[in-house]
Amino acid sequence: MEKLLRVENISKYFDLKSGLFKFGGAQVVRAVDNVSFELYKNQTLGLVGESGCGKSTLGRVILRLQEPTSGTVYFEDTNLSLLKPEELRRFRIKMQIVFQDSYSSLNPRHSIGEIIAEPMTIHTRMTQHEIRARTYELLNLVGLKPSHASRFPHEFSGGQRQRINIARTLALYPSFVICDEPISALDVSIQAQVVNLLRDLQKELGITFLFIAHDLSMVKYISDRIAVMYLGKIMELAGSDLLFANPLHPYTQSLISAIPIPSPQEERMRKAVVLEGEVPSPVNPPAGCVFHTRCPVADDLCSSSEPDYSEHNPGHFVACHYAAVRRVE
Amino acid sequence: MKPLLSVRNLSTRFDTFDGSVYAVNDVSFDLKAGETLAVVGESGSGKSVTMLSLLGLLPRSTWVTGSAIFAPEGFELDLLSVSKAELNSLRGNKISIIFQDALRSLNPVMTVGEQITESLITHHQYNKNGAHKRAVELLEMVGIAQPDKRYYAYPHMFSGGMRQRAMIAIAISCTPDILIADEPTTALDVTIQAQIVELTRRLQQDLGIAVIWITHDLGVVAGLADRVMVMYGGTGVEIAPVDLLYENPGHPYTAGLLGAIPSIAGSSADRLVSIEGAPPDLFQEPRHCQFAWRCRYVFDRCWKEKPPGYIISPGQVVKCFYDGREKTPRVEE
Amino acid sequence: MLRYLLSRLISSAALLLGVLFLVFMLLHLTGDPVSLMVSRYASPEDIEALREELGFNRPLLVQFGDFLSGAFQGDFGSSFRYRQPAMDLVLQRIPATIELASVALLMAILMGVTIGILGGSNPNTILDSIARGIGLLGQTIPTFWLGLILIIIFSLRLGWFPSFGRETFTFLGLTLPDQSIVLPAFALSLFTTGQLARFTRSAVMEVMNEDYVTTARSKGLKKKRIYFKYILKNSAIPLISIIGVQFSYLLSGSIYIETIFSWPGLGSLLAEAVGTRDFFLVQATAFFTSLVVIGLHLLTDLVYVLVDPRIRYR
Amino acid sequence: MITMKEQRNENNKNDLTGLLIDEESDRNIRARLWYIWRLLWRDKSGLIGLIVFLVIIFSAIFAPMLAPHDPLKIDLHASRQPPIWTEAGNPEHILGTDNLGRDLFSRIIYGSRVSIMVGFLGVSIAFSLGMMIGLFAGFKGGRTDNLIMTVTNMILALPYLVFVVFIAAVLGRSLLNVVLIFGLTNIPIFVRVTRGEVLRLREEGYIEAAISIGQKTPAIIFKHIMPNLIGPLITLATFEMSAMIFYEAGLGFLGLSVPPTVPSWGNMLAEGRQFLTVFPWMSIYPGLAIVITGFSMNLFGDWLRDVLDPRMRRMKK
Amino acid sequence: LILSLLAITGCGRPDAADDTVTGDEVPAESVLRVALQTNPNTIEPATGDTRTASNVAWSIFNSLVWLNDEGVIVPALAESWTLSEDGLVYTFKLRQDVVFHNGYPFTADDVVFTWERGRGSGITYRESFLAVAEMVKIDNYTVEARVEAPNAFVLPLMNEHWGILSKQYHEEVGEEGYLKHPIGTGPFKFVEWLAGDRIVLEAFEDYWEEGYPKVDRLIYRPIPDTATRFAALINDDIDIVSNLGPEQADAIETAENVSLVTYGQDRVFYVAFNNMSTGIGTPIEDKLVRQAMSYAIDYDAIIERLFDGNAERISGFIIPGNLGFDPSITPYPYDPARAKELLAEAGYPDGFTIQMAGPAATYTNFEQVLQAVVGYWAEIGIQVELEFMESGKYWELQANRELPPLFGDSWSAGTGEAYPRLIGSVGGEDASYAAWLDPVLVEMIREVEKTADSVERGKVYTRIMQYMHENPPFIYLYAPTAFEAINNRVKNYNPRISEQYFLKGVSIE
Numbered sequence A: 001m002e003k004l005l006r007v008e009n010i011s012k013y014f015d016l017k018s019g020l021f022k023f024g025g026a027q028v029v030r031a032v033d034n035v036s037f038e039l040y041k042n043q044t045l046g047l048v049g050e051s052g053c054g055k056s057t058l059g060r061v062i063l064r065l066q067e068p069t070s071g072t073v074y075f076e077d078t079n080l081s082l083l084k085p086e087e088l089r090r091f092r093i094k095m096q097i098v099f100q101d102s103y104s105s106l107n108p109r110h111s112i113g114e115i116i117a118e119p120m121t122i123h124t125r126m127t128q129h130e131i132r133a134r135t136y137e138l139l140n141l142v143g144l145k146p147s148h149a150s151r152f153p154h155e156f157s158g159g160q161r162q163r164i165n166i167a168r169t170l171a172l173y174p175s176f177v178i179c180d181e182p183i184s185a186l187d188v189s190i191q192a193q194v195v196n197l198l199r200d201l202q203k204e205l206g207i208t209f210l211f212i213a214h215d216l217s218m219v220k221y222i223s224d225r226i227a228v229m230y231l232g233k234i235m236e237l238a239g240s241d242l243l244f245a246n247p248l249h250p251y252t253q254s255l256i257s258a259i260p261i262p263s264p265q266e267e268r269m270r271k272a273v274v275l276e277g278e279v280p281s282p283v284n285p286p287a288g289c290v291f292h293t294r295c296p297v298a299d300d301l302c303s304s305s306e307p308d309y310s311e312h313n314p315g316h317f318v319a320c321h322y323a324a325v326r327r328v329e
Numbered sequence B: 001m002k003p004l005l006s007v008r009n010l011s012t013r014f015d016t017f018d019g020s021v022y023a024v025n026d027v028s029f030d031l032k033a034g035e036t037l038a039v040v041g042e043s044g045s046g047k048s049v050t051m052l053s054l055l056g057l058l059p060r061s062t063w064v065t066g067s068a069i070f071a072p073e074g075f076e077l078d079l080l081s082v083s084k085a086e087l088n089s090l091r092g093n094k095i096s097i098i099f100q101d102a103l104r105s106l107n108p109v110m111t112v113g114e115q116i117t118e119s120l121i122t123h124h125q126y127n128k129n130g131a132h133k134r135a136v137e138l139l140e141m142v143g144i145a146q147p148d149k150r151y152y153a154y155p156h157m158f159s160g161g162m163r164q165r166a167m168i169a170i171a172i173s174c175t176p177d178i179l180i181a182d183e184p185t186t187a188l189d190v191t192i193q194a195q196i197v198e199l200t201r202r203l204q205q206d207l208g209i210a211v212i213w214i215t216h217d218l219g220v221v222a223g224l225a226d227r228v229m230v231m232y233g234g235t236g237v238e239i240a241p242v243d244l245l246y247e248n249p250g251h252p253y254t255a256g257l258l259g260a261i262p263s264i265a266g267s268s269a270d271r272l273v274s275i276e277g278a279p280p281d282l283f284q285e286p287r288h289c290q291f292a293w294r295c296r297y298v299f300d301r302c303w304k305e306k307p308p309g310y311i312i313s314p315g316q317v318v319k320c321f322y323d324g325r326e327k328t329p330r331v332e333e
Numbered sequence C: 001m002l003r004y005l006l007s008r009l010i011s012s013a014a015l016l017l018g019v020l021f022l023v024f025m026l027l028h029l030t031g032d033p034v035s036l037m038v039s040r041y042a043s044p045e046d047i048e049a050l051r052e053e054l055g056f057n058r059p060l061l062v063q064f065g066d067f068l069s070g071a072f073q074g075d076f077g078s079s080f081r082y083r084q085p086a087m088d089l090v091l092q093r094i095p096a097t098i099e100l101a102s103v104a105l106l107m108a109i110l111m112g113v114t115i116g117i118l119g120g121s122n123p124n125t126i127l128d129s130i131a132r133g134i135g136l137l138g139q140t141i142p143t144f145w146l147g148l149i150l151i152i153i154f155s156l157r158l159g160w161f162p163s164f165g166r167e168t169f170t171f172l173g174l175t176l177p178d179q180s181i182v183l184p185a186f187a188l189s190l191f192t193t194g195q196l197a198r199f200t201r202s203a204v205m206e207v208m209n210e211d212y213v214t215t216a217r218s219k220g221l222k223k224k225r226i227y228f229k230y231i232l233k234n235s236a237i238p239l240i241s242i243i244g245v246q247f248s249y250l251l252s253g254s255i256y257i258e259t260i261f262s263w264p265g266l267g268s269l270l271a272e273a274v275g276t277r278d279f280f281l282v283q284a285t286a287f288f289t290s291l292v293v294i295g296l297h298l299l300t301d302l303v304y305v306l307v308d309p310r311i312r313y314r
Numbered sequence D: 001m002i003t004m005k006e007q008r009n010e011n012n013k014n015d016l017t018g019l020l021i022d023e024e025s026d027r028n029i030r031a032r033l034w035y036i037w038r039l040l041w042r043d044k045s046g047l048i049g050l051i052v053f054l055v056i057i058f059s060a061i062f063a064p065m066l067a068p069h070d071p072l073k074i075d076l077h078a079s080r081q082p083p084i085w086t087e088a089g090n091p092e093h094i095l096g097t098d099n100l101g102r103d104l105f106s107r108i109i110y111g112s113r114v115s116i117m118v119g120f121l122g123v124s125i126a127f128s129l130g131m132m133i134g135l136f137a138g139f140k141g142g143r144t145d146n147l148i149m150t151v152t153n154m155i156l157a158l159p160y161l162v163f164v165v166f167i168a169a170v171l172g173r174s175l176l177n178v179v180l181i182f183g184l185t186n187i188p189i190f191v192r193v194t195r196g197e198v199l200r201l202r203e204e205g206y207i208e209a210a211i212s213i214g215q216k217t218p219a220i221i222f223k224h225i226m227p228n229l230i231g232p233l234i235t236l237a238t239f240e241m242s243a244m245i246f247y248e249a250g251l252g253f254l255g256l257s258v259p260p261t262v263p264s265w266g267n268m269l270a271e272g273r274q275f276l277t278v279f280p281w282m283s284i285y286p287g288l289a290i291v292i293t294g295f296s297m298n299l300f301g302d303w304l305r306d307v308l309d310p311r312m313r314r315m316k317k
Numbered sequence E: 001l002i003l004s005l006l007a008i009t010g011c012g013r014p015d016a017a018d019d020t021v022t023g024d025e026v027p028a029e030s031v032l033r034v035a036l037q038t039n040p041n042t043i044e045p046a047t048g049d050t051r052t053a054s055n056v057a058w059s060i061f062n063s064l065v066w067l068n069d070e071g072v073i074v075p076a077l078a079e080s081w082t083l084s085e086d087g088l089v090y091t092f093k094l095r096q097d098v099v100f101h102n103g104y105p106f107t108a109d110d111v112v113f114t115w116e117r118g119r120g121s122g123i124t125y126r127e128s129f130l131a132v133a134e135m136v137k138i139d140n141y142t143v144e145a146r147v148e149a150p151n152a153f154v155l156p157l158m159n160e161h162w163g164i165l166s167k168q169y170h171e172e173v174g175e176e177g178y179l180k181h182p183i184g185t186g187p188f189k190f191v192e193w194l195a196g197d198r199i200v201l202e203a204f205e206d207y208w209e210e211g212y213p214k215v216d217r218l219i220y221r222p223i224p225d226t227a228t229r230f231a232a233l234i235n236d237d238i239d240i241v242s243n244l245g246p247e248q249a250d251a252i253e254t255a256e257n258v259s260l261v262t263y264g265q266d267r268v269f270y271v272a273f274n275n276m277s278t279g280i281g282t283p284i285e286d287k288l289v290r291q292a293m294s295y296a297i298d299y300d301a302i303i304e305r306l307f308d309g310n311a312e313r314i315s316g317f318i319i320p321g322n323l324g325f326d327p328s329i330t331p332y333p334y335d336p337a338r339a340k341e342l343l344a345e346a347g348y349p350d351g352f353t354i355q356m357a358g359p360a361a362t363y364t365n366f367e368q369v370l371q372a373v374v375g376y377w378a379e380i381g382i383q384v385e386l387e388f389m390e391s392g393k394y395w396e397l398q399a400n401r402e403l404p405p406l407f408g409d410s411w412s413a414g415t416g417e418a419y420p421r422l423i424g425s426v427g428g429e430d431a432s433y434a435a436w437l438d439p440v441l442v443e444m445i446r447e448v449e450k451t452a453d454s455v456e457r458g459k460v461y462t463r464i465m466q467y468m469h470e471n472p473p474f475i476y477l478y479a480p481t482a483f484e485a486i487n488n489r490v491k492n493y494n495p496r497i498s499e500q501y502f503l504k505g506v507s508i509e
Ligand SMILES: Nc1ncnc2c1ncn2[C@@H]1O[C@H](COP(=O)(O)OP(=O)(O)OP(=O)(O)O)[C@@H](O)[C@H]1O
Pocket: A014, A015, A016, A029, A030, A031, A049, A050, A051, A052, A053, A054, A055, A056, A057, A058, A214, A282
């Protein structure tokens, strides 16, 4: 399989203090901490994790919407970190992002037509006419009508807005699109519309997706491989069927067991592992394995030394001292 | 057995500058003592307004019609027509409610403990000390470590899950007959959601409270509910015992909802069933089936009248003119 | 908490320094004060000599440095006109102004907050319209004009209150103003009353829409409790931070009110000092006014921290 | 939100015509105007504010046509005449005359020019410079931002009037000076609001979206930030305008406003002040003019704020 | 918060008011309450920069001589004096029965000390002291004052600014201390001064003039605002109010508890021309133009309308009551036609444009007067751009000769002679505030200085008056009538044209 994107040891720390006068030690949020993975062409990598574990930050850092604290991202053979601002701006044609919040990512004062045309006016020399034609084409592609072009975002429903977002990202034929929780804010009946659309587009246009979500079942449905994040680190990464069939990390195991099943009989049968406690703060992450405070099978080793993130089986990466040794039940 | 709460033809209308909002239209349901009724529906379908209407918690210029007979042991009254004072004495006492966003539902400038004691002091004439002791017990009951210390904490010092636990402690402090939980886990993570669901289930069993659980997550419903009401456009389009509903959804919308969820076991090759279109505009008074816009079985009659509730199996009521099983329009008996 | 305090203190100090610099520079832009200080008959040599003596012919920054070191020792130079240390004059007048501004603030809080609450908790009613009207009126009636009209009505026509001056009495060892403070304080307070009414109204309206108020109602609490413990307590928090700002308005407004009511405070001193361009006196007045304002800002910040538990443990 | 019914109707139409789109945008503009009108109509105080405000601006612009007399024409033999509705009133002078026999009504009309000028130009200066600095600070961030904001907050912490009076005394009386003083001293408040808005807007998804599609920074500022910034700033501007008119009167009182030869409301108040006990009309009408103007601007500003702040709109239900 | 603020306020001034007495608290004590228009800067005659200030000061201090109600210089702390033949040496015999308020005796040392101090560069009226070249103590109760050239104004200057200070006390407390708590030999002794609020004086029981003062307590209250002063008077909160506006006269006359006191003032309001700096090369250098401008103004209308008739027409800098006043010289009449003729004659038939300045908020109605004047000039085609300046700046510019070619101002004279305003405004290059230079005039003024005999001096004054009428360096506007109001319980209040007041004789019923 052809690699499209390589993320190497990427970290993003946020400095909490600001102002002219700073006192005391620096407080940093370790939003993303030393993360590495690869993305294959024309595939979808799902990224799951609890709220605040750094998924969006990772997405932004990959696209250099935020500068990473350390680490590098290679897009095909280009080292993105080395691009100058102007080069980076031009490079953005190739990689796009669909944001979590479909409401705020459309400027309320611009018409849909203007919004979708914006990337084309920035990066191409298309004539007005060509731009309009392409806009209509895109609107059709995402299941809207060309007559919608003159309307404003507030006249659309959430699902329709998300389609407009998608149309904008597709305007310049990107090869890589990050979908940052594109459906979390949508109603159940609408979610399926957008997910179906994304899958169709991938088939038709051969786009590589990084699909961020916290809904494991939806991620499983759409992804070829899945990465599980916890407190800024990747805990486990594997092909999606493999991950569900044989989760190696206790966190993944408990996550999977916590997914409610929409079938009363099965749900009654399910034995959920209810994790104790709360997610620790990323300002002060626990020493050792970051998961050890909530891990049902952790021991002293876990609280003192941090496990490596390594390839346990081919294509199955995990960061746990007791991967496949201990299971939570 | 007489139901604990029996709501009939509840309708709620807001008068706003932009026109009237018909938020709840003709909702009827029963709640038996000790059971769990789940209310599912999408955003804006009127779930919260239904419950707020019952408790008289809506703002001014709101019109509520219908009846809601609340009949615990000993007495019986209509929540929609009792005096304000009487209703106030029931709230937090016989019927309590918890909301989706626990941080915003707790007073930021009062300690958690004090907020728990309030209902006790108001409704049960507890003195300060007694209330304090009871509050600490309650905190312990909902699984908060070091309850005597946490009593003095302010809401912002709690994490999301703890806040929701504190809300539950407040809600059950007077051991109500009914607990209404309005999407209490939507803002929480999967793992924390599991904790809260578990906690509620346990408390319900221990205390014998009837629970109305509002959610849009059909997964949660499956494990929690005895019966389910599905709401769409302000109307309860289907009510059924939980097994029946999942096996054999009677309303096209229910079917659509169930089809839209990918199953973990299922194959990714299947396309998800999606319901095209968007939820209805509530600014017009409904004169026909609200789902008609999006329904794939829609026919003339759907545009002409509002469907009445058809009992299609024991305990399963559906408001739809189309008979899914027969694949024909329903014939009136 | 301590760290927060410290950082607020330091930024306040920096602020003061900035104020000093600003005042100093502005004054120096006004030209040479020396010619004002000398008599009508002074010769150019005299003027030059005085200029030399006072050091006005040195580079500005050097003068500023001198001024600063003097200020640290409590020496703000002498008022040319009064022939007294500027700081003494200012210190003598500060109490009257603070007294006036405080009473005005108290009046404004009583009136403004009440009006704001009445309006805010009954939005879009007649009561609300009246409350808004009063609020707006306070903000649009020129302060000094109001003062004069008050004198005419309550002093000249009705004779209820004295028209000028500050009379005091001693109570429990405290020197307190008598009814002579009523008119000036009221005239001064109306603007702030208007502001507070508005702020309170919107704060109350905002709080009324908060989920925790709905929660409180769902708990079946008594109306009074909901009002005091939920609505008022929470709307008070944004108000606290406004009070510092309002006090600064009041101090400013005292320029007019003190002149009209012959109130022996900083405001009338400043109006006078500006008129005669009494170099050091203006500097000292502006500095001490700012000092009071900044001090109050600091104080409100601290009160804020005490009242709002969300900040306390930062 | 668009109803499904409309959507359905549209399905039947023949799409893809430029014609239709033009018609649509036309519909949009008209719909917006209609919407604004409805908002004004339902909040009558905003409407009243706007109307009075427009009347004042109108009278300021057309003062020479509206004023029955030359506002500067001194006629000692006609001095101190009371308003027309009193017994001694002279029909020549509707609101009476001042101590020099100048027609008060004409002076008030001309005075609106000064007030509007001070308010309008003052706000324009504060608005434009404040917005630029605020945009710069908000966008640049880091040390530059910190420095600008420290200075801004410093100035905002000062007792405002004390400094205005002080600067006015230093600069001397002229319209330009008054405008400059109010314009310059109000920059910080615009800086603060602008920067706050920029910081808020920067968090908005569509800004990030614009960055993510490779939009250039100037274009982001002008196409995405500015249009959304204008709303809150205009609201602030109306409030500041009324405040400046209020403060101009104060300067007039201290004899620090525009030259006394210029009819301004502040000057009229100050001149009438010594006659307040004997010829009260000389200061009451200019006072009323200030109050009415301030009132109307504030009413309109309140309305604008409610309309522009979607949060407030929702609160009003 | 508020309480604590109040507490701070309270503690800050323990001495604030416990011993201040307002009006009727102690009936046995008679208290005279006087409103002041401005806050005095000091209450010592040589440094008090306004009339208001020096009038307060003269309740505390005495000079060697003073002006009686007839305007004649008579002995005060000096029992008598002699002037040497050559007019260069004044010998003063001092009273021996005089003590300062703190009990220190008054001697020749104090006089010499007062003179020495008065020559210091920081003293406002230094000129008054510089007029005496040498001051010599002969014995404890005799001093000699020597002048360099005969000077008719030595005694008037002494009267105006020489408040005798106690040398010993000055040595004890220093200059600042002295001004803070002044000690003199006057009828009232200092009790307290709450700046901006009140100055409290008390009858000095050892005062050397038998039977004075007539009241026990004298309280001055600064009240800058006219309307407020008026209200205070009507409300019986104040006994004496000066500087009322003419428009308030009617109201006061109708009030029962107060009466109006009016008198002419020895003050001339004028518009000055500048031929020393900014006016050079402008039409106003032409005598005809100045005359034309004088004819163009309807003085009577201004006096009638702006002052309700309460001001005097004047024909020059020397006004009725001044030495050498010549009633045969009549003021310029209002004659616009003549004005136009003159203007045409001077070569400006269509008028011209010129700048003018005036002090803001300084004199009653003066801004309006100047505006009215400008209005009249406009009618004969002279367009004047009038600017009002804050008074401090105005006088600074005046001193630097940077005012525009025309400016309005006023000048008083406390001595019964026009000399101070003459020397100040047209006294030649050296005069700080002069903008008009006319060697003929300067020569005549010098002559006044040298002429000790007052009859002879009067003749010179008359010549000056004539000259200044023909060849006007100013537009003479009016001499104001002062309005004061007193509560009816005030007796023996005699304000004087010189604007110098003594309250020692005033009593309260
Ligand atoms: N600009 C920032 N400054 C400081 N902290 C930040 C910033 N952006 C994110 N964080 C912190 O970094 C952590 C990760 O945030 P991120 O938005 O990436 O989480 P997420 O996994 O996307 O969560 P969600 O599922 O809620 O979207 C959080 O603790 C967040 O508070």
